Amino acid sequence: MEQWHSHLLRERVDQSSLLIQGNRACALGALDAGVTFFAGYPITPSSEIMEAMAEELPRIGGVFVQMEDEIASICACIGASLTGKLAMTATSGPGFSLMQEAIGYAIIIEAPLVVVNVMRVGPSTGRPTAPSQGDVMQARWGTHGDHPAIVLAASNVADMYRLTMAAVRFAQRFRTPVILLADQMVGQMRESFSPELVGRYRLTSGDFDFTPGYIHPELAREVRPPHVLGSDEHPHVTGLFHDETGFPTNDPDKSNEFLRELYNKVAHHRDELCLYDVKNEGKGRVCIVAYGSCARTARAAWRLAEYEGLPVEVLHLYTLFPLPVEIIQQVARRVEFMLIPELNLGQYAHEVRKMAEQWTTVIGMGKIDGTLFTPRELLDRIAELIGKYESV
Amino acid sequence: MALEIERFLHTERLPHIWCPGCGLGIITAAFLRVVVDLGLEREKTVVVSGIGCSSRAANYLDLGTVHSIHGRALAVATGVKMARPDFTVVVFTGDGDGAAIGGNHFIHACRRNIDLTCILFNNSTYGMTGGQTSPTMALGDRSTTARHGQVEPPFDLCRLAEAAGASFVARGTAAQARLIERLIKQGIQHKGFSFVEAVVPCPTEYGRRNAQKSPLEMLDNERARSVTEAQAAKLSQEELAGKIVTGVLHLDENAPEFQQVYAASARAQAEKAGTRVQIDVTQKPPVGEQK
Numbered sequence: 001m002e003q004w005h006s007h008l009l010r011e012r013v014d015q016s017s018l019l020i021q022g023n024r025a026c027a028l029g030a031l032d033a034g035v036t037f038f039a040g041y042p043i044t045p046s047s048e049i050m051e052a053m054a055e056e057l058p059r060i061g062g063v064f065v066q067m068e069d070e071i072a073s074i075c076a077c078i079g080a081s082l083t084g085k086l087a088m089t090a091t092s093g094p095g096f097s098l099m100q101e102a103i104g105y106a107i108i109i110e111a112p113l114v115v116v117n118v119m120r121v122g123p124s125t126g127r128p129t130a131p132s133q134g135d136v137m138q139a140r141w142g143t144h145g146d147h148p149a150i151v152l153a154a155s156n157v158a159d160m161y162r163l164t165m166a167a168v169r170f171a172q173r174f175r176t177p178v179i180l181l182a183d184q185m186v187g188q189m190r191e192s193f194s195p196e197l198v199g200r201y202r203l204t205s206g207d208f209d210f211t212p213g214y215i216h217p218e219l220a221r222e223v224r225p226p227h228v229l230g231s232d233e234h235p236h237v238t239g240l241f242h243d244e245t246g247f248p249t250n251d252p253d254k255s256n257e258f259l260r261e262l263y264n265k266v267a268h269h270r271d272e273l274c275l276y277d278v279k280n281e282g283k284g285r286v287c288i289v290a291y292g293s294c295a296r297t298a299r300a301a302w303r304l305a306e307y308e309g310l311p312v313e314v315l316h317l318y319t320l321f322p323l324p325v326e327i328i329q330q331v332a333r334r335v336e337f338m339l340i341p342e343l344n345l346g347q348y349a350h351e352v353r354k355m356a357e358q359w360t361t362v363i364g365m366g367k368i369d370g371t372l373f374t375p376r377e378l379l380d381r382i383a384e385l386i387g388k389y390e391s392v
Numbered sequence: 393m394a395l396e397i398e399r400f401l402h403t404e405r406l407p408h409i410w411c412p413g414c415g416l417g418i419i420t421a422a423f424l425r426v427v428v429d430l431g432l433e434r435e436k437t438v439v440v441s442g443i444g445c446s447s448r449a450a451n452y453l454d455l456g457t458v459h460s461i462h463g464r465a466l467a468v469a470t471g472v473k474m475a476r477p478d479f480t481v482v483v484f485t486g487d488g489d490g491a492a493i494g495g496n497h498f499i500h501a502c503r504r505n506i507d508l509t510c511i512l513f514n515n516s517t518y519g520m521t522g523g524q525t526s527p528t529m530a531l532g533d534r535s536t537t538a539r540h541g542q543v544e545p546p547f548d549l550c551r552l553a554e555a556a557g558a559s560f561v562a563r564g565t566a567a568q569a570r571l572i573e574r575l576i577k578q579g580i581q582h583k584g585f586s587f588v589e590a591v592v593p594c595p596t597e598y599g600r601r602n603a604q605k606s607p608l609e610m611l612d613n614e615r616a617r618s619v620t621e622a623q624a625a626k627l628s629q630e631e632l633a634g635k636i637v638t639g640v641l642h643l644d645e646n647a648p649e650f651q652q653v654y655a656a657s658a659r660a661q662a663e664k665a666g667t668r669v670q671i672d673v674t675q676k677p678p679v680g681e682q683k
Contacts, residue, residue: 037475058658059665063474068500072467075460075497079440079471082458083479087471105461229456230476234434236402236451238459247405247451 018194022160022187023090026116026180027052029164030088035114036062037087039076041069041095044128045184046118049090070095074102074115081111082237084228086168090116092184093126093135096142103177104143105239107262110224112171114164116180118187121370130370131183133292133343139179140321146259148266150174150273151321153291154182157191163275163318170273174266175226181320183343185293185372224261266322275318276327280306284313286382287335289328289352291317293372294341301375301382310382320348325355332356337385341365341373397424400434400454408452410445413599413607415566415592416513420449422573423482423511426580427455437480440469442494445520445594446486446513463494466501469508477651480580483510487528488518491547495527502556502585506650509579509586512549515594523597530634534601549589554642559584559649561642565591567615571638578640584649591636 020028026049030038038057040050050066057064063080067073070091077087091099096117106113119135121127135142139151150170154163160182167178224244227235240248241255249255266273279302290298295316305312315331317324332338338360340349349364356362365381367373401424410416427437437455441447443462450457456479460468465483473481490498490512501508517535518524525535525542528549532541553561560582564572572590579586593599593610604610617636619627624637 037471039471058654059661061658061662063654065470065474067467067470068496071464072470072497072500075464075467076471076474078460079458079468079473080475081471082468083472083475085475087475101461102464229438229458229472230435230479232435234454234456236457236459238451239461240459247402 018192019190020157020193021048021190022154022157022182023048023118024052025157025160025193026090026154026164026182026187027056029161030114030168031056031060032161033086033165033168035086035088035168036060037077037080037085038063038089039065039067039073039080039087040089041067041073041091043070043092043095045120045188046090046092046095046116048188049116049118053088070098071102074099074106074113077113078102078106078109078111081106081113082109082227082229084226084230086112086114086172088114088116088164088168090118092118092120092128093122093132094124096135096138100138100142101144103179104145104147106177107143107147108239108241109227109237110175110262111177111227112175113177114167114171114180115177116164116167116182119181119183121368127370129184131185131293131343131372132368132370133181133183133294133347134368135181136320136342136344136347139181146263148174148176148263149321150176150178150266150319152178152180152275152318153295153320154180154186154318155292155295155316156186157189157193159318160186161193166275166318174269174273175224176266181292183293270322270325273319273322274324274327276324277314277316277318278327278331279314279316281313282334283311284335285311285386286337286339287313287315287331288378288382289315289317289331289338289340289348290342291320291348292343294343297341297373297375297378301378304375304379305382308379310379310386312382323351323355328352328355329359332359335360337382338362339365339378339381339385341367341378343367343372396428397421400424400427402452402454405452409448411519411594411596413593413595413610414445414519415515415590415594415611416446416449418566418569419511419513419572419590419592420452422569423576424453425573426577429577430580432480432580436476436478437482438469438472439482439484440465440472441484442486442489443520444486444489444518445515446484447489448520449484463489463492464497465489466494466497466508466510470497470501470504470506473506473508474651474654477507477655481508482580483508485510485512487512487514487516487526487549491549491552492527499552499556502553502558502587504650505557505559505585505647507583507585509576509582509588511576511579511588511590513590513592514549515592515598516546517594517598519594519597523594523601533598535598536601550587550637550641553585553587557585557647558587558642559644559647560586560640562587562640563589563591563636563638565614565618565636565638566593567611568618568638575640582643582645583652584644584647
């Protein structure tokens with residue numbers, strides 16, 4: 001892995017596999033992926049990401065600015081992104097709500113950017129110190145208008161590292177903001193972690209290109225040329241619908257083409273964008289479809305199920321949007337039930353149901369009390385579903 | 393000169409969308425004369441604007457131009473400037489964009505004293521949306537949302553900027569094209585946050601609702617109401633009512649500029665940590681060249 005700089009957080013981690021907090025692993029992933037600009041505003045439970053970036057960025061020649069609110073934070077990131085820098089911000093529910101308009105702006109001007117949302121229980125101030133997955137649909141549809149969205153979900157400390165790197169890579173490759181969802185539990189927990197052990201998606205720095213305004217050659221057709229301030233093109237950047245010159249257009253044909261291209265550059269690359277993991281593949285009558293902290297519970301439930309002789313498989317989704325249609329339908333064809341535990345009232349279960357209900361029965365399990373599911377809760381529900389429950 | 397400023401205009405996009413008699417073109421032309429005069433490089437000059445009539449100026453300038461979202465131009469510009477300190481970054485905003493929805497970013501950009509130049513086109517109304525009340529509209533003025541007269545007092549944006557920490561604060565009017573040109577030039581040359589308020593007429597949405605029917609009448613009125621700071625010092629509070637105080641109203645050349653302070657701090661931190669990073673704020677961005 002080629003290091004383009006070294007930073008203290010990394011050096012400390014390199015010494016041994018350490019206990020590290022999810023939020024700090026996120027910062028580490030960002031730095032390793034080449035993020036050099038961070039603007040943020042304090043909010044529980046994501047502040048540690050900002051604190052780590054504030055400590056690391058200035059001394060490695062990057063920029064950290066604490067802005068006056070979350071709107072300013074994401075806007076400053078957009079400004080930096082327009083100069084070709086890799087920019088990131090991190091927040092939680094209330095701040096994420098404030099950022100929505102600017103997320104739409106970043107989408108329409110095709111500015112690469114990473115937004116981390118460490119979810120807490122909402123709406124409103126809600127419960128700042130409890131985990132939730134209540135922002136899933138907001139991450140998809142929070143900003144107004146039809147738009148593409150790339151949304152990843154982290155379930156542990158290693159995910160916080162590698163999915164942050166993936167988010168940076170996707171942002172650069174597709175020239176769009178990428179949203180990484182975590183929750184209070186994943187963000188603030190500590191786990192044993194070493195960057196060397198997380199190479200599963202080959203997300204090493206070799207996969208990243210640090211050239212300002214870089215476009216992946218395979219995407220040159222679909223992604224418009226980047227707007228890099230300071231380049232010879234002296235571009236015009238606008239949130240209005242624009243044509244290939246960058247200037248506004250009200251032409252119906254051009255408007256149509258503009259939005260469809262914007263949408264399709266993500267929709268047409270699901271195969272690359274959809275990261276997932278299947279456990280006990282093809283051996284279950286029930287599949288637990290889970291993401292984020294619920295995926296941890298699902299994995300534990302699967303191990304317990306093996307022990308108890310229940311036929312369970314687990315589909316762990318790391319990418320929530322674009323919808324991983326292919327794998328969900330593939331699994332749906334072979335299982336009797338899909339069980340979707342979520343720390344919300346069924347936001348993602350609705351999406352899965354739309355894709356899978358012609359083949360299987362989709363059962364949502366929602367929890368909104370600020371606690372996690374226990375593996376036993378999932379197993380009890382599974383046993384109930386397949387009629388094998390034998391009470392002692 | 394006319395030809396020279398055309399080098400920085402997308403002439404193929406003209407005529408502009410502004411109404412006849414609008415003052416925005418006067419200020420935009422003054423800005424372009426400064427660009428020519430200072431010999432600013434096209435590649436290193438960025439104009440960031442928000443939303444509204446004033447912000448549409450960015451559409452016509454052949455520079456790096458960012459037409460951003462409502463109220464957030466200063467926040468976007470802060471990102472651009474922090475990422476590329478070698479750029480000259482100028483913000484075009486209006487009284488609604490900069491002082492209402494963007495008021496928070498405005499005071500914080502002033503407080504940071506970051507080296508941006510903010511030109512605020514103050515026409516005391518929301519022109520693009522049809523003449524609603526703006527935060528700089530005088531008490532008693534009429535708008536489409538104050539048919540019987542404005543009931544709130546207006547902001548004095550220059551005093552606000554000064555109190556918030558801007559190190560260069562100036563005001564001019566569209567009736568004084570040469571003055572405004574001088575002020576913009578001084579603002580761009582000044583190291584620190586420069587705020588230039590340009591009072592401009594909006595005959596269509598403001599004038600016709602407030603008994604100022606012709607553009608000329610509005611410009612004459614602006615000129616008649618303008619007093620220099622020296623003249624203003626001799627006037628009583630009553631005599632000052634309705635006057636527009638013009639010129640450089642505040643200048644602090646010793647106020648620490650944000651990026652200088654940031655770079656010094658970053659350099660010290662890098663030294664302490666033993667990281668070998670080139671940081672030279674006066675010439676290069678504080679961001680080390682990426683591989």
